[in-house]
Amino acid sequence: MQFLQMASDLTNTTIVFATALIFAMLGGLFSERSGVVNIALEGLMTVGAFTAAIVTYFAETQLGTGPLSPWIGFLSAMIVGFVFAIPHAVASITFRANQVVSGVALNFLATGLTLYLCKILLNGSAQTPTLKNAFAKWDIPFLSDIPFIGNALFSGYPTSYIVFILVALSAFILYKTPFGLRLRAVGEHPMAADSVAVNVFRMRYIAVMLSGALAAMGGATIALTTTSNFSHNTISGQGFIALAALIFGKWRPVAGMFAALFFGVASALKSVFQIYGVTNYIPVDFIYIFPYAITILVLAGFVGRAIAPAANGIPYEKGNR
Template sequence: MSVQILEAEPRTVAVISWKTPIILGAIAVLVALLPLLAPRAGDAVFRFAAGSEIVRVPDLIVPGTATAWVGVIIALGIAVAAAVLASRHRAVPLWLVAIYVVALIVGFLAWAAAGSSGTLPMIGLLSGALALATPLIFGALGGVIGERAGVVNIAIEAQLLAGAFTAAMVASLTGTAWAGLVAAMAAGVLVALILGVFAITYYVDQVIVGVVLNVLVIGVTTFLFRQVLAPNQATLNTVEPFRALPIPLLSDIPVLGPILFRQTIVVYLMYVIVFAVWYGMYRTRWGLRMRAVGEHPQAADTVGINVARTRYMNVLIAGAIAGMGGAFYTLVSVPRFNPEMTAGAGFIALAAVIFGKWDPIRATLAALLFGFATNLQSVLSVIGSPVPSQFMLMLPYVVTIFAVAGLVGRSRAPAADGEPYIKS
């Protein structure tokens, strides 16, 4: 008698996540309440010209309430598509989420600007959003590098604030903003070094160290401001800031030129650093070793990578980049230091790291979204929109909550993120 052995075919069990379609649908319904409960008569005018382009883009005039409904319908359709994809065990693609966001933003702007006394200056809105997002991008890049190497950086706020303080004082003493920028990078490295000593060498809980550093830097900079900078405002806290440097030809491109190429040198450096971090992380030996010690430090140690030295190096690089973000506040935005002037930007940058799934490009896009939400409240108040300013001020934080809650799907941190490595 022969015995026939039947081999069972491998089965794959997929877990359906309804989080993304539910959030997409809920936000679309909330936005739909605006034209439903408070319809606005009149047209919305979108201005895409800055006044000095070679080719002038004409204004776009659309009916406010109708455009809002179009945006809501598109968003609801995408929410339904997301539900269908979830039922078929498929993830919602990022480009579909991007269309969803653009549709709701355009619809909301059309509703808010309908019948107002002024037009909606899209150049000013987007260029201002880029300016506000710049320190967030620097902070987010620092967070991505540190956490990819396995070190949780809660101290981004401290690095931004230390960079802002040092940049103001050094630039005032030397009379050049370039010296202030270098000093800000050194301040960020100093904060990162303290984080590294406690987290990497002495295995202290990284979250606790980051929180303590934030409180420490806030206290130290506030004390030094009151005791040193305030009594010597003219010599220690009066900065000659960086000026905008339009790039010839590129700055005359319609729409994109005034937004991207009429910025300060710090913004141009940000463009370069975003590309350099992305390229280095995925195309160089440095990036491979960084990701190795963040995912599996024991395996990296086995093949000869010095885990502690690699983590130290990346934490210090991250601190220098975050320090540049702090310099933006005093060398570009406001030509003086004020206590706690970063106003929690480090935590928004940390949220951008999670929103961007620990990827430099995605984290940059997330920071741009937060900068846009921040700048939107000031623009709408100028044109006389009925949206309360208090609501617009809380909008960046609402966006952060939805983003971290899973608007872009599940986020997985590096496997060894926050875990000290003790060499056996």
């Protein structure tokens, strides 16, 4: 019985931890499918987490919006992430800069800027206070009452329900719509796409900014569910794990989702093992390094077999042959 309860809690916690990874993975998916490498997922998640936490805090303390506060913060994070991705788009697409360097620069900028703004807005504090109105779990009527399975699958944060809908929507857009066809075309063979009047630069701009919005939603999810605040270590490498899930999923939305869930298990084990006393037998330090060790092992074993979009990372210059 205890094992079943532990498995139920592990499944539920896995979905909680994987939700942010799936958001960021989808962000990376749209950007890289268009041909723009997005190493900046970490920075975009950081900006999203900061925006969600600070807007939610001021909404609940200054505006008195109560339960609406996290939704205001979540939507604000999406908008700010959309805008924050523009420098990466300009550098990578318009000025044809090295996309990896541009992404790394955005990561550094996000870390420094969010801490600076946090101290400015909160009188020198490097982290936001604990949010009183963070997201609460939603129980699906009747289904959540099923023993073990109900707790595992049908009792989750609203962001988890949103992200699974977005996975299905992303798969439909990529493979069943003219927009998705054009997006994949500019990532595989931009010159051929350009020859049939597809605006390569516009498609890539849209993809990178959409990537920023989705990754920021992932960061907001962490701040509004698992941590209920923002600090310098709120994201702590989750953007890079999301990038690993994208590669492990071979740049496909559904496969990337399952890869993110796999990495979510590694993160969830930390919490579940502590709750059930497994840390009495396994050093807690080993449990904390487990998600990152798993990421390295998976990439070492599978990255060589994953084939990225043909034009990924290659700046497009109109008229070049």
